[in-house]
Amino acid sequence: EDNQCRRCQGNVSDDDSEDGKPLTARFSRKRTGGCSDQTVSALKKARPSDASDSSSVESEPKDEPEHDGRKKWSTLVHNGVVFPPPYKPHGVKMLYNGQPVDLTPEQEEVATMFAVMKDTEYASKETFINNFFTDWRKILGKTHVITKFELCDFTPIYEWHLSEKEKKKQMTSEEKKASREEKSQQDEKFMWAFVDGVKEKVGNFRVEPPGLFRGRGEHPKMGRLKRRIRPSDITINIGEEAPVPVCPIPGESWKEVKHDNTVTWLACWNDPINEKDIKYVFLAASSSLKGQSDKEKYEKARKLKDYIRSIRANYTKDFRSKDQRKKQIAVATYLIDKLALRAGDEKDEDEADTVGCCTLKVENVTCLPPNKLQFDFLGKDSIRYYNTVEVELAVYEAIKEFCAGKKKGGHVFDKLDTTKLNAHLKDLMPGLTAKVFRTYDASITLDTILNKETTDGTVDEKAKVYQRANKEVAIICNHQRAVPKSHDSQMNKLNEKIDELTVELEKANKLLSKKAKKRKLVGSDGDAKRRRKLTPEMLQKKLSQVETRIVETDNHKNNKEDLKTVALGTSKINYLDPRITVAWCKTHEVPIDRDKHFTVLNKLF
DNA sequence: TGCGGAACTTAGTAATCTGGCA
DNA sequence: TGCCAGATTACTAAGTTCCGCA
Numbered sequence: 001e002d003n004q005c006r007r008c009q010g011n012v013s014d015d016d017s018e019d020g021k022p023l024t025a026r027f028s029r030k031r032t033g034g035c036s037d038q039t040v041s042a043l044k045k046a047r048p049s050d051a052s053d054s055s056s057v058e059s060e061p062k063d064e065p066e067h068d069g070r071k072k073w074s075t076l077v078h079n080g081v082v083f084p085p086p087y088k089p090h091g092v093k094m095l096y097n098g099q100p101v102d103l104t105p106e107q108e109e110v111a112t113m114f115a116v117m118k119d120t121e122y123a124s125k126e127t128f129i130n131n132f133f134t135d136w137r138k139i140l141g142k143t144h145v146i147t148k149f150e151l152c153d154f155t156p157i158y159e160w161h162l163s164e165k166e167k168k169k170q171m172t173s174e175e176k177k178a179s180r181e182e183k184s185q186q187d188e189k190f191m192w193a194f195v196d197g198v199k200e201k202v203g204n205f206r207v208e209p210p211g212l213f214r215g216r217g218e219h220p221k222m223g224r225l226k227r228r229i230r231p232s233d234i235t236i237n238i239g240e241e242a243p244v245p246v247c248p249i250p251g252e253s254w255k256e257v258k259h260d261n262t263v264t265w266l267a268c269w270n271d272p273i274n275e276k277d278i279k280y281v282f283l284a285a286s287s288s289l290k291g292q293s294d295k296e297k298y299e300k301a302r303k304l305k306d307y308i309r310s311i312r313a314n315y316t317k318d319f320r321s322k323d324q325r326k327k328q329i330a331v332a333t334y335l336i337d338k339l340a341l342r343a344g345d346e347k348d349e350d351e352a353d354t355v356g357c358c359t360l361k362v363e364n365v366t367c368l369p370p371n372k373l374q375f376d377f378l379g380k381d382s383i384r385y386y387n388t389v390e391v392e393l394a395v396y397e398a399i400k401e402f403c404a405g406k407k408k409g410g411h412v413f414d415k416l417d418t419t420k421l422n423a424h425l426k427d428l429m430p431g432l433t434a435k436v437f438r439t440y441d442a443s444i445t446l447d448t449i450l451n452k453e454t455t456d457g458t459v460d461e462k463a464k465v466y467q468r469a470n471k472e473v474a475i476i477c478n479h480q481r482a483v484p485k486s487h488d489s490q491m492n493k494l495n496e497k498i499d500e501l502t503v504e505l506e507k508a509n510k511l512l513s514k515k516a517k518k519r520k521l522v523g524s525d526g527d528a529k530r531r532r533k534l535t536p537e538m539l540q541k542k543l544s545q546v547e548t549r550i551v552e553t554d555n556h557k558n559n560k561e562d563l564k565t566v567a568l569g570t571s572k573i574n575y576l577d578p579r580i581t582v583a584w585c586k587t588h589e590v591p592i593d594r595d596k597h598f599t600v601l602n603k604l605f
Numbered sequence: 606t607g608c609g610g611a612a613c614t615t616a617g618t619a620a621t622c623t624g625g626c627a
Numbered sequence: 628t629g630c631c632a633g634a635t636t637a638c639t640a641a642g643t644t645c646c647g648c649a
Contacts, residue, residue: 203637204637204638204639206637206638208638208639213640214618214639214640215640215641216616216617216640216641219640263611263612263613264612264613265612265613268611268612271640273640276609276610277610277611277640277641278610278611278612279639280611280612280613282612282613290614293613293614294614297614342615342642342643343642343643343644344642344643345642345643345644351641352641354641354642356642356643379642380615380616380617380641380642381615381616381617381640381641381642382641383616383617418643418644419606419607419644422643422644422645433643433644434643434644435614435615435642435643435644438615477615479616479617480617481617481618482617482618486631486632490631490632567616567617567618569616569617569634569635570615570616570617573615573616574614574615574616575615
């Protein structure tokens, strides 16, 4: 139960099909009935540009000075943030013990927040309900008639919410367009900032509205009331010469106005759920500031290619070090390099219990003789990482030694944390941190698959190769998603389509063989007349068309099934180096703006 | 050296848009 | 023309890393 992925409760089984080559092997794992039945691989084979490949050309590591980067802008002008509209009471009464109850607008607002979540998993989670009810009762007051959650019936409010949704859906396209235009007119002013005189898009200029906290996994604070943010919570960061945005709520004012040009944020406030956490308003991903830092990220990953051989030699040497700290750093670096694991910082008690490499606990790793390790833990966003891999014998022995004598909950790497690990990595390559390995792995994989698998086919076929590379990167990074709600019905439709086409194929086949026997068919009904007109050549053509459609539909179906739990978007946005994509597009004559596969390039070009 | 705050990137999901097909 | 599937965008939670201070 502890290691249950938040997406599914399915069984997971391993299909030990590794080919026995630790560093270059394709590590595979299969799920049966679990939320990821795709082959999840670290895809370590065939990395032509990887330094482990003796044929690769290795350039001398060059120590480039980190550019100082303290000053991010000289002038910054913007219009502040947009606040959500004040709550509009609907007056629909919920039931308590079967009776309608009166609620003040403030009480009704929180009740509505809960009611509209009826069809989500949160609504049935004990922690969520308890946290919501505790916070709601503070607003209801000690003397309120509502004292027990079990007697609350939010259905009338939920039904009101459904009817509002339906009304919105029923709006004519003109009405929808008008409301869209009105909104974008209101937003226009806040949507842009001027950075050093250049107009740039602002990312999240809307202040987060009040709601119930939707923490992921088994988050102890889920359901807590996230209160409304007021201007007095907000710090504005703006150029000294720029006019300070007018506070949009009459009678209120900003918490503070700063002119800090060493940071890129335009506004910030403390998160009401975790007061020590800060929420920021940044520029959009398409802005030059974000684009620049993205470019630096990919450049760093590219630089790692020049250092990777010496880094691997370094950690391999330390697998047998007598210095336990050195040994742990070596093994942890090996795992991060080979499996693209995250660093894994310590977590507070009031967060979901997830781990990364440095925080792996003894129960997260099982040693399977002679030299396999089985990882089973909840990572970022409480997404399960389950993988069985063959490792170097020295790594296997070291992990066994690190775990020996430790109780459940004990850290595998007890002499290590992310600061120590990153400090060591920086000694090996300037600017190197644990997360660079993920970007590096993604780049190598994308480049390898694109170069290896692209043939002289159609643009569509080439785009499929790109999608496959995207998928492999997503699998390496363990980017998973919940099975789409409509998945089953879509699969049924595709099955029905295949059945229909198969019947059509059989009919055409029969007709063709009849024609072959007898050139003329005699019949009285319209269908027979129509069939009479078909020549064997026409039938043959139709036959091959239907066959092609069956194959295409079947491929489409298999692809959909294959990708049902793979989230492609994250790797597309954060891991696929656009320069690799552009180079491939140019080499293989794929128009860059051909379709949306490549809209991510807007970030850099 | 360790800690914690600050700043930023990475992440999955829901809402929305869009283009192709019946 | 309306529907549907697939893709994008918006939202915000959850990570990583940096940096200053004791």
